[in-house]
Amino acid sequence: MAILALEDLRVEYRTARGTSAAVDGVTLEVREGEVLGLVGESGCGKTTLGRAIIRVLPRNARIAGGRIVFDGVDLAALPEAEMNRYRWRSIAMVPQAAMDSLDPVYRLGDQFNEVLMVTGALSRTDARRRSLDLCDLVGLDRRRLGSYPHELSGGMKQRAAIALALALRPRLLLADEPVTALDVVVQHRILKRLRALAAELSLSVILVTHDISVVAQTCDRMAVMYAGKIAEAGPTPDVFARPRHPYTMGLENSFPNLLRPQETLIPIEGVPPDLLHPPPGCRFAPRCPFAIDRCLGESPALRELEPGRWAACHRAEEAGALRIQSQEAERWRVPVP
Ligand SMILES: Nc1ncnc2c1ncn2[C@@H]1O[C@H](COP(=O)(O)OP(=O)(O)OP(=O)(O)O)[C@@H](O)[C@H]1O
Numbered sequence: 016m017a018i019l020a021l022e023d024l025r026v027e028y029r030t031a032r033g034t035s036a037a038v039d040g041v042t043l044e045v046r047e048g049e050v051l052g053l054v055g056e057s058g059c060g061k062t063t064l065g066r067a068i069i070r071v072l073p074r075n076a077r078i079a080g081g082r083i084v085f086d087g088v089d090l091a092a093l094p095e096a097e098m099n100r101y102r103w104r105s106i107a108m109v110p111q112a113a114m115d116s117l118d119p120v121y122r123l124g125d126q127f128n129e130v131l132m133v134t135g136a137l138s139r140t141d142a143r144r145r146s147l148d149l150c151d152l153v154g155l156d157r158r159r160l161g162s163y164p165h166e167l168s169g170g171m172k173q174r175a176a177i178a179l180a181l182a183l184r185p186r187l188l189l190a191d192e193p194v195t196a197l198d199v200v201v202q203h204r205i206l207k208r209l210r211a212l213a214a215e216l217s218l219s220v221i222l223v224t225h226d227i228s229v230v231a232q233t234c235d236r237m238a239v240m241y242a243g244k245i246a247e248a249g250p251t252p253d254v255f256a257r258p259r260h261p262y263t264m265g266l267e268n269s270f271p272n273l274l275r276p277q278e279t280l281i282p283i284e285g286v287p288p289d290l291l292h293p294p295p296g297c298r299f300a301p302r303c304p305f306a307i308d309r310c311l312g313e314s315p316a317l318r319e320l321e322p323g324r325w326a327a328c329h330r331a332e333e334a335g336a337l338r339i340q341s342q343e344a345e346r347w348r349v350p351v352p
């Protein structure tokens with residue numbers, strides 16, 4: 016069952032240069048107890064999407080359309096005061112660069128108490144007990160509650176940030192690049208812990224990352240985002256084995272990963288479009304080796320090609336043949352304007 020359903024969600028930023036839609040018509044589901052990976056290049060709108068769900072967008076941003084249905088309630092339509100009831104308690108976020116967001120002047124235990132006693136209304140004794148449980152939950156030494164953030168390693172800080180987000184037992188956790196700044200061994204341990212937590216606590220997780228190999232290790236399902244739109248979504252093993260969208264094919268070619276080992280990595284040349292002036296057709300067309308005339312004029316709709324498998328590409332039905340061609344490095348040397 017879906018705990019969260021995004022329906023045609025649009026988020027706009029107002030800037031001095033004009034209005035850009037950083038999230039443009041996103042439709043996506045998160046099921047109970049699953050880890051959903053949201054992957055895409057820098058600037059494609061992952062953080063904006065996460066922050067829109069919990070409605071903590073910057074002041075120049077607004078939800079310009081669509082629905083955010085959490086447990087049957089459209090959060091996009093809620094007054095701010097009611098939205099507050101959902102933050103931390105039902106939906107919590109580990110923000111991007113979370114380990115730098117811990118307050119440097121307070122010991123970890125005090126920061127836990129702040130959330131547990133002020134937001135969660137727990138007594139000091141219960142907050143202390145819960146803090147110890149939270150340390151155990153994320154695999155952080157209990158003695159670290161007496162430490163200041165600067166006394167902790169990057170991995171410990173990240174665990175602390177995850178523990179803080181879990182403090183009030185949310186049902187949905189938005190984890191924005193939770194392992195990006197960590198070395199691979201620590202990355203692996205934290206991702207394993209996150210996976211285990213999802214199972215133990217029936218927690219749904221949206222794991223935001225630009226690294227498709229992180230998704231391969233951790234996520235039940237995945238959604239690939241490009242320039243504000245969902246390019247492809249489905250169960251992780253199937254998306255890896257049978258990508259339907261050329262962008263996913265390109266991402267797989269450009270990252271080393273265990274599910275699909277390959278000898279040479281092939282980069283996707285070019286850069287994503289300026290969201291203030293996106294191309295009129297498919298946003299990936301300027302970088303896509305398989306673009307045809309139709310792609311230049313008509314934006315491809317996100318379609319369910321088979322149950323649970325979504326892609327937004329005019330040529331999705333030819334994906335089998337495109338996958339073979341996508342292995343040829345020279346195809347990706349598209350003329351980039
Ligand atoms: N406050 C803002 N005002 C205007 N534009 C913004 C603002 N924040 C983000 N953007 C733009 O919105 C787009 C999406 O940004 P976002 O941070 O959501 O991307 P991202 O996928 O999380 O990137 P990264 O992988 O680098 O974290 C980018 O083009 C970015 O420049």
Ligand code: SF4
Nearest residue numbers: 297300303310328329
């Ligand atoms: S719609 Fe066309 S340009 Fe876009 S990804 Fe598919 S083939 Fe490439």
Ligand SMILES: [Mg+2]
Nearest residue numbers: 061062063111
């Ligand atoms: Mg981001």
